[in-house]
Amino acid sequence: MQDIIQRANVGRATFYLHYDNKEDLLGSGFSGLQAELRERQKALRERGGEFDERLFAFSYHLLEHAHKHREVIPAMVGKRGGAAIQHVLRKLLADLMREEVKAMIHEKGPGSVPAEATVEFLSSGLFGLLVWWLNGRMRLSVEEMNEAFRKLAIPALKASADRRSRIDRQGNARP
Numbered sequence: 001m002q003d004i005i006q007r008a009n010v011g012r013a014t015f016y017l018h019y020d021n022k023e024d025l026l027g028s029g030f031s032g033l034q035a036e037l038r039e040r041q042k043a044l045r046e047r048g049g050e051f052d053e054r055l056f057a058f059s060y061h062l063l064e065h066a067h068k069h070r071e072v073i074p075a076m077v078g079k080r081g082g083a084a085i086q087h088v089l090r091k092l093l094a095d096l097m098r099e100e101v102k103a104m105i106h107e108k109g110p111g112s113v114p115a116e117a118t119v120e121f122l123s124s125g126l127f128g129l130l131v132w133w134l135n136g137r138m139r140l141s142v143e144e145m146n147e148a149f150r151k152l153a154i155p156a157l158k159a160s161a162d163r164r165s166r167i168d169r170q171g172n173a174r175p
């Protein structure tokens with residue numbers, strides 16, 4: 001904490017006036033990104049169109065953001081990344097996935113996977129792909145990474161619904 005306070009050239013009291021702790025500071029750095037991703041997700045979901053196109057609408061923009069900041073993000077979330085930053089990013093992804101799962105799977109029934117298990121599976125998968133991509137010096141394009149994520153995630157989301165509440169092509173629960 002002392003290093004952060006010294007670099008920011010503020011007093012300890014001033015720092016704690018704005019942030020509870022280091023994790024709070026880190027989280028505030030991601031809040032703008034999360035708000036932007038939520039807006040894109042919501043806009044594409046409301047726009048309509050093919051069901052699969054509306055799923056995970058935030059993923060392309062997340063990957064694009066990572067690509068634009070490719071010089072600093074690997075150090076933040078890659079092999080050398082701090083646990084606190086990884087925790088904040090994992091929470092951001094889980095929150096986005098939770099909204100997606102809640103919006104797309106309308107009811108639970110026998111045989112369905114618990115929603116939080118689906119959220120954890122999907123958000124951990126995206127985090128893993130993101131770290132893999134960043135540590136691999138981004139040999140794949142944003143488009144290729146987004147396509148890879150979607151090919152893995154969309155069937156997983158669909159499979160998490162039970163027989164009675166599967167989601168149809170328009171994103172509606174069907175009997």
